Amino acid sequence: MGQEKKSPSNSDTLRQKAEKAMTTTRAQVKQMTPEEVQYLVHELQVHQIELEMQNEELRQTQLETEVARDRYATLFDFTPVGYVTLDGHGRILEANLTLCQLVGVARSAILQKTFEQFVDREDQPAFRFHLESLKKSEGTHSSDVLTLRHSETPHRVRLESCLETMESPGLGNIFRIAVVDVTERERLAAAHEEQKALMEVVVGGVMDAIVTTDEDQRIMVFNKAAEKMFRCPAVKAIGQPIDRFIPERFQAAHHLHYRQFEQDAVGNRHMDAARDVIVLRADGTEFPAEVTISKVEGKGWGKENLLYIVVLRDITSRQKEEQQRISKLNSLGVLAGGLAHDFNNLLTSILGNVFIAKLRAVPKDGRLTHNLAQAEEACLRGKELTQQLLTFSKGGAPIKTSISLGDLLRNSTIFALSGSPISCEFDIPKDLWPLDADPGQFPQVIQNITINARQAMPQGGHFMVKVENVVLKDQSVLLSPALLPGNYVKISFEDQGTGIEDHHLGNIFDPYYTTKPGAPGLGLATAHSIIQRHHGHISVTSTVGVGTTFTVYVPSSYSTPEPRQQKIPAITQKGRGRVLVMDDEQSICRMLGDALTYFGFEVVTVQDGQAAIDQVSRSLASGEKFEVVILDLTVPGGMGGKDAIQHLRSLDPHIKAIVTSGYSDDPIMCDFQQYGFQNMLVKPFKIFDLATVLESMCPPVPHITIP
Structure with a gap:
């Protein structure tokens, strides 16, 4: 195309010139000497070889050119971007296979058709405007997104185009256009927007406050629950430092926690355990909240995408409920403690009398001894029950000892x-x-x-x-x-x-x-x-x-546990002296009186602290002092052992006192020596335990051995 055919006259003229040259050459050759002819033949042979080599190079170059052209054609056809060339009227001059697939038409059928006919009707004005814009200015232009609808599946595309002026006659201006398929990109973008809208609905609808901050701790997200919780609209919170909602006295600790959290976290990090903190409303009031924090750092993202998601729950109501529960627990505790105290008094009396009965039983009466042992075991089980009541009531401070x-x-x-x-x-x-x-x-x-x-x-x-x-x-x-x-x-x-x-x-x-x-x-x-x-x-x-x-x-304990006594003890030695017993329960006074009298003591019993003070005062005046005083810690409506011991020690600094109580959780029972007592007994106690304590305080007293 565009080349003129050579006329026969020109060919004949060229042939005639060649024949004339050959005729001239022959005439010259006839005039040459043999040496000159031989030299000429040699030169001709060299030229012949040079021509053959040049022809071979031309053939190799032509082959490489054809391979490169085929490679370019393949790349042109199968590149993921459609390419099309239009003439000045918008007709298709050439197109790659990718474009043909986009419009769903074979290449043989697409040439010389206008590209506009493959554009959706609504987008055709925009396409024409795009071509006109190319004619008015130089450079590459991008179109708005258009829809190609000729195929069964419409495609959303963007055009990257330039105008080129051709030097060949008859071509004029042509449009070279790259057609980029953005269908999948738009689908993903739409899905992202849909997901974003869904998340906004979810975040906005949850009852917990959700606050998202960037790495500088500036608020980026502030949901509706946060607006309500902090009494602050989102427009006033977003962009502000989160310190705005933290009391000043806690801000330093908050910053330290954030730094530690950032250093410890690798990738995504969640704080599984919630923390109870005090936060600040916009009006300056404070309230307790349960807080969890998560660090989110997207894979491949930059630092600007580092986020902290803070979830807060107002626990004011929960703390009020807990306080109400504690109040109820305390009320029940007072009741349980009172019941335990009274029950321990009863068990003390029963356990003591059973023990005395065992001591006085006929040795050969095995059935009676067995029955008394069962009664004693039942009392000890009852002691476990009262211990549970005391633990429930006030926590029951433990009276520790070395145990196996x-x-x-x-x-x-x-x-x-x-x-x-x-x-x-x-x-x-x-x-x-x-x-x-x-x-x-x-x-x-x-x-x-x-x-x-x-x-x-x-x-x-x-x-x-x-x-x-x-x-x-x-x-x-x-x-x-x-x-x-x-x-x-x-x-x-x-x-x-x-x-x-x-x-x-x-x-x-x-x-x-x-x-x-x-x-x-x-x-x-x-x-x-x-x-x-x-x-x-x-x-x-x-x-x-x-x-x-x-x-x-x-x-663990550094002391060796005392061995348990399994057999009924026997008295091998009598005590002597006077013992004062102060207890508001008459049954306990009678039981201890019987036991101590059996041991050989002279016993005086009173029912409150003031009476105990009077008895000690009179005994000192008469010269008949008490060897030991046994004081009940708590006397309803009267003076108990705590106050009584202070008065008694003022009367007799060397007085030996034992404190007893059914309230094992009382601090005095755990640290009795600091209050002036030499020993203590927790109700209900065995007479054997009482005798052991007396033996350690004022020997000689009833010495108990295992027969």
């Missing part, structure tokens, strides 16, 4: 599992360290945990109790900040029950929290309270459908 855990653990566990189809296994080392624990309170820990396992395995199962000696060093704070480095006894209780769901684990030690219908929710709370007062630690792990493990750490 092995038998206590076995007996308490077996007792709690009695009548159930559960098998129990113990792993207790022979060299187990003794405990510093309250022998009345600690069995409650064992029994409450065991009862929880029993309820989790109603159809039976296996219950494993493992004990071991452990030494906790500085890392003990990982278990609990309350644990100090030292020697501990570790007890693990492992059941095969139903397990505890994760959202319950954080609350199972709370008072009244229960997942069992009809259960009061006090057993594990009591166990937790007792372990805390023993300066220990209790934790729980659980897997639903597998089982639960409670782990207890209790400080």
Whole structure:
């Protein structure tokens, strides 16, 4: 196309010139010498070889050109972008296969058609405007997004075009256009916007406040719940530092926490455990809130995309409910404590009289001795009940002593599992360290945990109790900040029950929290309270459908436990002197009077502290002082032992006093020496315990041996 055909006359002329040259050459050759002819032949041969080599190079270059052209044609056809060339009237001169696929027409059928006919009718004016814009200015132009609708599947495209002026005659201006398919991009963008709108609805509709901050702690998201909680519209909160809603006295700690959180977090990081904090409303009022924080750092994102998501829940109502529960618990505690005190007085009288009856029983009357032993055992079981009431009432400060855990653990566990189809296994080392624990309170820990396992395995199962000696060093704070480095006894209780769901684990030690219908929710709370007062630690792990493990750490004792007396003691030596007994319960006064008289003492009983002071005053005046005074700590409506001992010591600085009480949680019982007493007895107590105390205070007194 565009080339002129050579005329025959020109060809003939060229041939004639060549023949003339050859004729001339022959004439010249005839005139040459043989040497000159030979030289000429050689030159011609060299030229022939050069021509052949040049022809070979031309053929190789032509082949490489064809390969490059084919490669370009392939790239042109299969590039993911459509390419099309239009003439000045918008007709298609050439197009690649990608464009043909976009419009759904074969290349042979698309040439010489106008490109506009493949554009959606509504977008055709925009396409014409795009071409006109190219004619008026130089450079590349981008079109608005257009729709190609000729194929079954419409495509959204963007055109990148330029105008080129052709030098060949008849072509004029042509448009070279790259057609970029943005269908998928628009779909993803629409899905993103839809997801964003959905998230705005979700975030805006939740009851918890959600506040998102950037790495500079400036607020980016402030949902409706946050507006209501902080009494601040979002437009006034967004862009502000989050310090605006933190009381000034807590801001330094908040900044430190943020820095630590950022350093610890790698990628996405969530704070599983919520924290209770005090936050600030826009009007300056403060309120308690439960807060969790998550750090979000998208993969491949820049630092500007680092976000902190803060979720807050107003716990004002919850704290009020907790205070109401505490108030109710305190009211019930007063009632329970009073009942325990009265019950302990009754048990003291019963236990003492049973013990005296055992001492006076005919040695050969085995049945009577057996019946009295059963009555004594029942009283001791009643003592455990009153101890639970006291623990429930005021927390029951433990009266610690060195105890051997092995038998206590076995007996308490077996007792709690009695009548159930559960098998129990113990792993207790022979060299187990003794405990510093309250022998009345600690069995409650064992029994409450065991009862929880029993309820989790109603159809039976296996219950494993493992004990071991452990030494906790500085890392003990990982278990609990309350644990100090030292020697501990570790007890693990492992059941095969139903397990505890994760959202319950954080609350199972709370008072009244229960997942069992009809259960009061006090057993594990009591166990937790007792372990805390023993300066220990209790934790729980659980897997639903597998089982639960409670782990207890209790400080070991440096003292050797006293051996338990199993047989009935016998009196081998009588006491002497006078003993004053002060107790508001007449039955206890009579029982102690009988017991002490049996031991050989002269006994005086009174029912309040003032009467005790009067008796001691008179005895000192007459020269008949008391060897020991036994004072009840609490006397309803009268002076108790705490006040009485102060007056008595002012009368006789060397007076020897024993304090007794059914309130084992009273601080005086735990630290009696600081209040002027030489010893103490917790009601109900055995007469054997009383005699042992008397023996340590003023020998010679009734000396008890095992026959």
